[in-house]
Amino acid sequence: MYIQRAAESRLLGLLGGRKVVIILGARQVGKTTLVQRVLAGRKVVSLNFDIEIDKMRFLAAASLSPVDAINSLGNPEYLVVDEAQRLPETARVVKGWYDASLPVKILLLGSSSLELLNHAAESLTGRNEKLFLPPLLFDEVIRSRDWCPETMPLSDIARHFPEPVHTGLLQSLAFGGYPEGVTSIDKPALLRNLSSDYLWKDILQTGLVKSPDLIKRLLSLLAHQIGAEVSVHELATQLHMARQTVERYLDLLEQTWVIFRLPSYSTNPRKEIAKSRKIYFWDTGIRNALLGTFSTDELRPDIGSLWENWVVAEAAKRNASLGGPSDLYFWRSRAQSEVDLVVRTGDRLRAFEIKWKGRRTAGRAFRAMYGVDVERLDAGNPFIADSVLGT
Numbered sequence: 269m270y271i272q273r274a275a276e277s278r279l280l281g282l283l284g285g286r287k288v289v290i291i292l293g294a295r296q297v298g299k300t301t302l303v304q305r306v307l308a309g310r311k312v313v314s315l316n317f318d319i320e321i322d323k324m325r326f327l328a329a330a331s332l333s334p335v336d337a338i339n340s341l342g343n344p345e346y347l348v349v350d351e352a353q354r355l356p357e358t359a360r361v362v363k364g365w366y367d368a369s370l371p372v373k374i375l376l377l378g379s380s381s382l383e384l385l386n387h388a389a390e391s392l393t394g395r396n397e398k399l400f401l402p403p404l405l406f407d408e409v410i411r412s413r414d415w416c417p418e419t420m421p422l423s424d425i426a427r428h429f430p431e432p433v434h435t436g437l438l439q440s441l442a443f444g445g446y447p448e449g450v451t452s453i454d455k456p457a458l459l460r461n462l463s464s465d466y467l468w469k470d471i472l473q474t475g476l477v478k479s480p481d482l483i484k485r486l487l488s489l490l491a492h493q494i495g496a497e498v499s500v501h502e503l504a505t506q507l508h509m510a511r512q513t514v515e516r517y518l519d520l521l522e523q524t525w526v527i528f529r530l531p532s533y534s535t536n537p538r539k540e541i542a543k544s545r546k547i548y549f550w551d552t553g554i555r556n557a558l559l560g561t562f563s564t565d566e567l568r569p570d571i572g573s574l575w576e577n578w579v580v581a582e583a584a585k586r587n588a589s590l591g592g593p594s595d596l597y598f599w600r601s602r603a604q605s606e607v608d609l610v611v612r613t614g615d616r617l618r619a620f621e622i623k624w625k626g627r628r629t630a631g632r633a634f635r636a637m638y639g640v641d642v643e644r645l646d647a648g649n650p651f652i653a654d655s656v657l658g659t
Contacts, residue, residue, distance in 0.1 A: 444553020
């Protein structure tokens with residue numbers, strides 16, 4: 269079952285230009301499926317650098333002149349290189365082919381920015397366009413359901429189909445948005461498999477982490493602390509690891525799109541906390557798999573923090589898929605007043621309190637300082653991604 273992605277239209281737009289397209293995202297989010305869908309019926313040659321023979325085929329072509337290289341690969345209209353970060357020379361070779369102005373559109377797909385972005389930045393400066401593909405957004409999941417009218421606005425869907433939307437929300441909180449997790453009958457089994465060594469395969473292959481157990485222990489601690497400010501010193505103490513090692517592991521997990529860090533917003537460090545960070549999971553299903561908690565009961569004890577992670581991740585996924593037009597933060601004053609999500613888009617500032625249910629408890633201090641009302645995001649309207657970003 270294919271679930272239509274909002275990224276399809278952006279990818280189609282990028283295909284209209286000459287530049288190399290770099291598609292990035294965690295393993296199993298559907299990058300290859302998206303490209304196959306968009307390029308269906310066109311002359312495509314695909315290489316996967318997880319497969320040794322495909323690496324050898326690419327390297328053999330790289331030893332030829334650009335024209336002969338593309339001819340040796342079958343003279344395609346589109347050349348797709350999957351898991352491109354597996355071969356450090358990829359960007360340098362592709363630069364030569366691009367500069368030769370050959371009639372081929374090149375797409376590089378990567379499940380890790382550890383190498384691909386670094387080499388692309390050096391070799392393909394001014395020659396590439398990037399597209400980030402996150403796990404499925406909630407509106408993408410809901411629009412794939414048989415009961416959902418294809419063209420109905422999201423606000424009308426929430427109003428006319430409240431029960432199936434709410435059921436879908438509880439499933440999304442529990443199982444996340446990985447496409448196979450959404451479509452699988454045995455969702456817990458799939459997520460347990462995905463959250464084992466496979467998800468951070470790229471990290472383990474760098475040689476910077478000797479044992480997956482260290483990563484799992486760190487992730488387990490982070491899974492318990494979503495929505496709270498994270499102290500690297502405390503993590504290092506609990507794990508009996510050096511602070512620098514914990515920082516490096518956090519960087520690796522962020523670069524492979526398992527987690528992301530939300531910085532604090534500040535224009536007046538004397539009155540605000542300026543250097544703190546919160547850490548969230550791109551996908552709540554992965555977080556729950558780490559803890560073995562897949563309950564879809566809205567009375568589960570962690571529903572508040574889980575909802576906060578889900579909402580912030582929905583906003584972060586949409587923002588990243590649009591190319592990052594907005595900056596996302598949280599805010600806390602030294603007097604402990606707090607706002608869960610602050611979104612700055614150009615000169616526009618918006619602030620949000622995230623609560624599953626209950627009364628409004630925040631906003632006065634932020635409004636007094638910035639003249640911006642704090643809006644509320646609750647489970648009554650889960651289609652928050654576009655509204656938060658104002659798209």
